[in-house]
Amino acid sequence: AREHGEALLARGQVGYLIVAGGQASRLGYEGPKGAYRIGPVSDWSLFEIHARRLRAAAERYGRPAPWYVMTSRGNDAQTRQFFEDHGYFGLDARDVLFFSQAMVPALDQEGRILLAAEDRLFLAPNGHGGSLAAFASSGALDDARRRGVKHLSYFQVDNPLAPPADTLFLGLHALEGASMSSKVVAKRDAGEKVGVIGRVDGKLSCIEYSDLPTELREARDERGTLRFGAGNIALHVIDVDFVDELNRGGLQLPWHLARKSMNVWEGGSMVARQGVKFETFVFDALERSPRSVTLEVERRAEFSPVKNAAGEDSPATTRADLCRLHAHWVRAAGLALPEPDEFGLHPVEVDPLLAEDLETFLARGKRSPEIRGRGHLYR
Numbered sequence: 001a002r003e004h005g006e007a008l009l010a011r012g013q014v015g016y017l018i019v020a021g022g023q024a025s026r027l028g029y030e031g032p033k034g035a036y037r038i039g040p041v042s043d044w045s046l047f048e049i050h051a052r053r054l055r056a057a058a059e060r061y062g063r064p065a066p067w068y069v070m071t072s073r074g075n076d077a078q079t080r081q082f083f084e085d086h087g088y089f090g091l092d093a094r095d096v097l098f099f100s101q102a103m104v105p106a107l108d109q110e111g112r113i114l115l116a117a118e119d120r121l122f123l124a125p126n127g128h129g130g131s132l133a134a135f136a137s138s139g140a141l142d143d144a145r146r147r148g149v150k151h152l153s154y155f156q157v158d159n160p161l162a163p164p165a166d167t168l169f170l171g172l173h174a175l176e177g178a179s180m181s182s183k184v185v186a187k188r189d190a191g192e193k194v195g196v197i198g199r200v201d202g203k204l205s206c207i208e209y210s211d212l213p214t215e216l217r218e219a220r221d222e223r224g225t226l227r228f229g230a231g232n233i234a235l236h237v238i239d240v241d242f243v244d245e246l247n248r249g250g251l252q253l254p255w256h257l258a259r260k261s262m263n264v265w266e267g268g269s270m271v272a273r274q275g276v277k278f279e280t281f282v283f284d285a286l287e288r289s290p291r292s293v294t295l296e297v298e299r300r301a302e303f304s305p306v307k308n309a310a311g312e313d314s315p316a317t318t319r320a321d322l323c324r325l326h327a328h329w330v331r332a333a334g335l336a337l338p339e340p341d342e343f344g345l346h347p348v349e350v351d352p353l354l355a356e357d358l359e360t361f362l363a364r365g366k367r368s369p370e371i372r373g374r375g376h377l378y379r
Contacts, residue, residue, distance in 0.1 A: 004175055005167030008151065009061040015149040016054060016065060016164045017135065017238070019128045019282075020047075020079065020157035021072030021101050027309055032075040034157040035082045038306060040319040041349035041375040046306070047082065049160045051089030052352040057165035059353075065165075066147055067091065068140050069098045072125040076100050099138035101130035106262060107276045114275055115265040122264050122275075128156070128234075129253045129280025136247040144240050150174075152243070154236040154282065158305045160318060161325070162235055163356060170237055172293045179242035180286055181293035182206070183235040185303050187226055190218045194231040195283060197294050204292050206232045206283035208256060230294065232283055233303040237293075246285060253280040300325055301357070323375075326350045329361045330378070335369075338376045347375025354379050 008014050024033040034047040044052070051067075058064040071079045080098055083089070088096055103123035106114050114122035131154075135141050144152070151170060155162035173181040184197050195206040209217075212228065219227040258277045263270050286292060297303075304321035307313040320343070327346040330337055337346040348369070355361035361378075369376035 001171035001175055002167045003171065005169070005171030006061065008170050008174060009057060009065070009165060009167065010063055012063045012065065012148055013150040014065055014165070014170060015068060015144050015147070015152050015240075017068045017070070017131065017152045017154045018050060018157055018164075019070045019101075019131050019154075021070055021075065021125045021128075022157070023075055027306065027315060032071070032079045032082060033306075034079065036306065036315075038160055038315060038318055038322075039349060040323050041347055041372055041377045042351070043374070045082075046157050046160055048086065048089050049352065050155075050157070050162070050164070051091055053162075053164060053356060055090055056353050056356060061165075064092060064095050066144065066149065067096045068135065068144075068152070069096060070128075070131045070134060071098055071100050073100055073103050073123070074125070097140055097143060099134055099140050101128075101134045102126045104278050106278070108264075109274055109276070114262065114273070117265050118268075120265075122262065124262075124277045125279075127256070127279030127281055129282045129284060131282055132238075132243055132246055132253075132285060133251050135243055136251075141240065141243060141247075150240055152238045152240060154234075154238055156234045156305070158307060159234070159303060160306075160322065161302050161304050163302060165356075166235075169235075169293075169295055172295060173237040176291055176293050178237070178289065178291045178293050179239045180289035181237045181295070182283070182286065183233055183295050183297050183302065184230040185233055185297060185299040187229045187231040188299075190226060192231060194233065195281075196228045197230045197232055197286075198228055200287070203287040204289070204294070205287045206281075208281065230296065233297075234282075235297075235302065236282070238285075242285075242289065246288060253282075253284045255279070256281060320345055322349060323347055326378075329355070329358045330376075332358060333362055333366060335366060349375065349377050351377065351379035 020034045022033040024036040037043050104126045105121050106124045116122040153164040193209045195208045255278045262275045304318045306318045323345045326348050369378045
């Protein structure tokens with residue numbers, strides 16, 4: 001399967017689809033979430049870390065692949081400018097294609113339409129499920145066909161550990177004849193706010209965290225393992241033909257309600273109000289897929305999202321996870337680690353262009369890191 005995945009990349013049959021329509025305002029940064037700096041030693045942004053992974057894959061397999069970047073109306077111009085300002089992070093600008101998801105009105109708690117100004121509706125992005133319709137309507141699907149792309153490696157901007165060029169996952173998906181496949185990790189605990197992959201009425205589906213009743217969420221088998229513990233981490237392989245079929249069939253993913261605080265126009269000024277946003281989720285397409293692969297992976301190697309300002313899934317936990325993973329590689333290679341900080345973490349980071357996994361890091365041979373103010377950077 002791994003060899004088949006390598007062949008897909010070498011033949012140019014894989015494209016990358018990142019959903020990056022969010023803002024980083026919850027993290028205290030005004031700008032696209034992808035522009036948020038997360039590298040514990042390098043200080044690289046989320047976009048740059050992802051881009052370096054894609055460059056590494058292009059170098060390894062001798063062929064660049066298109067990167068389809070889904071933005072939203074709120075951050076599209078900023079995202080394009082960020083890429084321009086950073087020289088597309090070393091990628092060919094012709095291989096980076098931006099498109100925006102659709103916007104939909106939001107309501108207040110009583111079901112009344114909210115305003116953004118006296119003469120303008122308050123509109124919000126339609127969720128990551130909007131990527132499938134926007135991919136088709138924007139012309140990105142036609143571009144993928146022209147390039148000979150058959151499979152899309154889908155990932156979200158907030159997870160710097162996402163490995164889009166995973167040859168095992170790509171190979172398994174293609175050999176199985178799947179239309180849409182997913183990666184999962186064992187849930188941390190019953191309360192972790194991720195959807196779970198399971199069967200609903202005999203169909204493979206992803207059940208959103210909020211839709212799973214408490215008794216099922218906490219149910220355990222005879223070994224004490226969560227019965228519904230296959231946590232969805234938003235890493236998918238989706239066939240271009242499948243996206244086309246969904247859109248030709250009049251793509252209708254179910255709407256999910258998200259209750260959030262919003263700044264809206266009311267009574268002549270902007271005020272904060274609790275409102276309801278309507279979102280679609282990409283994983284709802286899973287039950288339409290005739291065949292699918294679900295691959296369980298190691299959390300510490302592939303999943304550490306930046307979602308909250310503090311606590312779980314925050315910049316602090318993501319940086320710590322990156323340091324722990326790379327310290328493990330450095331230790332396995334018999335190399336010296338920098339002194340730990342007050343939390344016992346060794347500030348060390350490995351450039352994806354050097355190695356994406358332990359095996360590659362060991363194969364590259366021993367080398368000296370760059371000593372930076374923040375720690376050691378291997379590149």
